[in-house]
Amino acid sequence: MARRKRCRRQKKAIRTGLVLVVSGLVQGVGFRPFIHGLAHRLRLNGDVANGPRGVTIRLFGHKANLRHFLVLLRNEAPPLARIDALSIQILTDSHFNAFRIITSRAGAKTTAVIPADIATCADCLREMNDHSDRRFAYPFINCTNCGPRLTIVESLPYDRPGTVMRHFPLCDACLAEYRDPASRRFHAEAMACPVCGPRLTLVDTANTPLLDEPIPFVARALAAGKIVALRGLGGFHLAVDAENEIAVMKLRSRKNRPDKPFALMAANIETAIVFCQISVAEQDVLYSPEAPIVVLRRLKTDEPAAIADGLSDLGLMLPTTPLHHLLFADPNCPRLLLMTSGNVSGAPIAMSNAEALRRLSGIADYFLLHDREILTRLDDSLVALRAGRPRLLRRSRGFVPAALSIPWSLPPLLACGPGMKNTITLASGRQIHVSQHVGDLEGAEIFQFYQETIAHHQRLRRIEPRIVVRDLHPDYLSSHYADELGLPVYKVQHHHAHAVAVMAEHGISGEALALALDGVGLGDDGSVWGGEILAVTPMDFRRLGHLSPLPAPGGDAAAREIWRLGRAALFLLAETGRCTAQAPSSSLAAVDAYQQEIIDQMLAADLNCPRTSSAGRLFDAVASLIGIRQNVSYEGQAAMELEALALQAADEEALPRIITAEWPRITTAQSEKDGQMNIDGLFFIETIIKDLREGEAKSMIALRFHALLIVAFSQALRLARVKTGLNTVLLCGGCMQNRLLLEGFTRVLGDDGFTVFSGEAFPAHDGAVSIGQAVIGGLRHVHRHPHAGAGC
Numbered sequence: 001m002a003r004r005k006r007c008r009r010q011k012k013a014i015r016t017g018l019v020l021v022v023s024g025l026v027q028g029v030g031f032r033p034f035i036h037g038l039a040h041r042l043r044l045n046g047d048v049a050n051g052p053r054g055v056t057i058r059l060f061g062h063k064a065n066l067r068h069f070l071v072l073l074r075n076e077a078p079p080l081a082r083i084d085a086l087s088i089q090i091l092t093d094s095h096f097n098a099f100r101i102i103t104s105r106a107g108a109k110t111t112a113v114i115p116a117d118i119a120t121c122a123d124c125l126r127e128m129n130d131h132s133d134r135r136f137a138y139p140f141i142n143c144t145n146c147g148p149r150l151t152i153v154e155s156l157p158y159d160r161p162g163t164v165m166r167h168f169p170l171c172d173a174c175l176a177e178y179r180d181p182a183s184r185r186f187h188a189e190a191m192a193c194p195v196c197g198p199r200l201t202l203v204d205t206a207n208t209p210l211l212d213e214p215i216p217f218v219a220r221a222l223a224a225g226k227i228v229a230l231r232g233l234g235g236f237h238l239a240v241d242a243e244n245e246i247a248v249m250k251l252r253s254r255k256n257r258p259d260k261p262f263a264l265m266a267a268n269i270e271t272a273i274v275f276c277q278i279s280v281a282e283q284d285v286l287y288s289p290e291a292p293i294v295v296l297r298r299l300k301t302d303e304p305a306a307i308a309d310g311l312s313d314l315g316l317m318l319p320t321t322p323l324h325h326l327l328f329a330d331p332n333c334p335r336l337l338l339m340t341s342g343n344v345s346g347a348p349i350a351m352s353n354a355e356a357l358r359r360l361s362g363i364a365d366y367f368l369l370h371d372r373e374i375l376t377r378l379d380d381s382l383v384a385l386r387a388g389r390p391r392l393l394r395r396s397r398g399f400v401p402a403a404l405s406i407p408w409s410l411p412p413l414l415a416c417g418p419g420m421k422n423t424i425t426l427a428s429g430r431q432i433h434v435s436q437h438v439g440d441l442e443g444a445e446i447f448q449f450y451q452e453t454i455a456h457h458q459r460l461r462r463i464e465p466r467i468v469v470r471d472l473h474p475d476y477l478s479s480h481y482a483d484e485l486g487l488p489v490y491k492v493q494h495h496h497a498h499a500v501a502v503m504a505e506h507g508i509s510g511e512a513l514a515l516a517l518d519g520v521g522l523g524d525d526g527s528v529w530g531g532e533i534l535a536v537t538p539m540d541f542r543r544l545g546h547l548s549p550l551p552a553p554g555g556d557a558a559a560r561e562i563w564r565l566g567r568a569a570l571f572l573l574a575e576t577g578r579c580t581a582q583a584p585s586s587s588l589a590a591v592d593a594y595q596q597e598i599i600d601q602m603l604a605a606d607l608n609c610p611r612t613s614s615a616g617r618l619f620d621a622v623a624s625l626i627g628i629r630q631n632v633s634y635e636g637q638a639a640m641e642l643e644a645l646a647l648q649a650a651d652e653e654a655l656p657r658i659i660t661a662e663w664p665r666i667t668t669a670q671s672e673k674d675g676q677m678n679i680d681g682l683f684f685i686e687t688i689i690k691d692l693r694e695g696e697a698k699s700m701i702a703l704r705f706h707a708l709l710i711v712a713f714s715q716a717l718r719l720a721r722v723k724t725g726l727n728t729v730l731l732c733g734g735c736m737q738n739r740l741l742l743e744g745f746t747r748v749l750g751d752d753g754f755t756v757f758s759g760e761a762f763p764a765h766d767g768a769v770s771i772g773q774a775v776i777g778g779l780r781h782v783h784r785h786p787h788a789g790a791g792c
Helices: 002-016 031-041 061-073 120-129 172-179 214-223 245-255 269-275 280-286 320-331 353-360 444-461 477-483 494-508 562-576 593-604 613-625 637-647 655-662 681-693 698-724 739-751 766-782
Strands: 017-025 046-049 055-059 082-091 099-101 201-205 228-231 236-241 261-264 294-297 315-317 336-341 368-370 382-386 389-395 406-414 425-434 467-471 489-492 513-520 528-536 542-547 669-672 676-679 728-732 755-758
Touching: 017 382, 017 562, 017 755, 031 046, 031 055, 031 099, 046 336, 046 389, 055 294, 055 513, 061 082, 061 739, 120 320, 201 214, 201 320, 201 728, 214 228, 214 236, 214 320, 214 368, 236 245, 236 353, 245 489, 245 528, 261 269, 280 294, 353 368, 382 681, 382 739, 389 528, 389 562, 406 676, 406 766, 467 477, 489 755, 489 766, 494 513, 494 528, 494 728, 494 755, 494 766, 513 613, 513 698, 528 613, 542 698, 562 593, 562 613, 562 681, 613 681, 637 698, 655 698, 669 698, 676 698, 676 739, 681 698, 698 739, 728 739, 739 755
Parallel strands: 046 099, 228 368, 261 315, 294 382, 406 467, 467 489, 513 728, 542 676, 728 755
Antiparallel strands: 017 055, 017 082, 046 055, 201 368, 228 236, 236 336, 261 336, 294 315, 382 389, 406 425, 513 528, 528 542, 669 676
């Protein structure tokens, strides 16, 4: 009798079943093969499939084994996997007699996370370099832990038939690996080999095939100073020998990029340390699976020619694809390559072979093509270590399309982003999906890419927006696009969106102070803002203070001809009778005197001189007066060069020392007008002119300007805390990419008892604005509150 009871208990235990739904980054990262192996180890029957919410697992077996499975599920998950949520239900069905990977299940709505494209793993590199391996020297080698993902996905769930790899039927050898639970490529959807997979083609500018071996030919061409267009994961790169100044200047001329810095790719870390200072933390980012470009302090010796003139940093990455590794392995390949986006300046990165040949034939000398189609354009991501944390300055390859979980539930919506450094955001429920970097929305080609990005992400996410959110500025192409969709439109102030993007990233749902130091953004009063202290909630804001407005003679022209801003600052000082000494004659000596006279007349008549509180324009005025430059060819150029100049004088204690010295004096830069704090921008100009007249070193003047700015706004935030009782500060806006500002504010405000947050996983600049737009617009829709700046 007792024996029969024990048998019944054992049978009942064997029939115990669970249904698990695992959400997060669990598709395209080897998760189903991991589950298959784990189930076999624990003698569990059932099946696993990709589905619209992630991965669905059905399990049957002993209770003790099921409990052990749940522990190992998290502890031993694949390196690229991320489990965000796990739902568990009891299942009584017990018809399984084995464990299998089964056909994926599609759904009308998907919350599954699409995997990002990942740099080549060490195992694949070992195989690629093994003469006895059948994938020896194969430039498209990949496995469950690396290779293309987002760039080849057409639809979810993530399975080979839903990718461009369906055009490459697996050969017998690959199919055997695909079906073998013991193989590294068990259900590796992007896998291939030289027999059945993608192939390289080498052509000239007329699309005439060249019969040479592609990689050795490209290595020799680069060594000879030629420009080569390489088709990669998310589009084309233009490559050239970075140490060949003639070749680099030829690329600058052909690409119409006179000054903007180029990215570099080094053969290995040993090469990289010849040109850059690299900390252990920075080396970790270089070697990470995302393999972004990392912003590194340049060394003074052996600098690459004409790569980043006037700047303190270089952007450098290590090889990210098998093709890169094979190229550098060729003995003729230069050790350091300039590797820039394959486009004409201002246009999107070329994606298809035909597009590259059409658009880049006037730039490249040769084209290295392949026949694996690219469905999503992706630039290289850009990371900098600031205030002790890696921070994304451009979010694209390796990081997109990871979703952001937020503490609010939003309706299905599209946030159209700003006009510069654009991204778009789709949202539904408690998840928002931010696109890759799109760029500056200027011109038909980039606007086509913008629309292409929206359509592709909507198709993958299966989100049909019920509302659309845009910037207050009516003239952005993104604003026009929003207005023409025929949906309810919510208009969001630019710097409020900046601040709420930081709140969303860090899960802050209450009220906070925000310091937004930025280029330009339309304020709710119709003027141009950019140096703001706000009190913000996820739905509203109040303007507490700002930089005193500076005239911008000629409007947008002043952002390119920054001497106009320097001249305007001098005009205001003279007009108010505050400047006891004239600026040195050398300040604007490079500018034609007649042009300066015209600007003076415009200022005197207040003709086409819109005033702006922009911190970015103040940086431009200071750079002009110090004599760094009088015209810029790309956004932020003068500010970056001003930072680089300041860093020449900034040893570890220089900035804190100046901040301490200036703290008692800076109160003269603050006043109150109409209930708002006014940070006097002319105070900084006055100080700079005095220092110039006294012969102070320009590097020290630049450093002191940074210190004064930190002190002035930190003191204003202290007053804002007294008024509001708020002790959390959000640092945001494009100026927070500046190492000295971000680290200075973080240190000073932290020492003053503030809790400080800033962007890490998303950029401080306009690349995160669509996130804030999505949250603000979505919550206003939910709460039926459409108006901006109504007060917290």
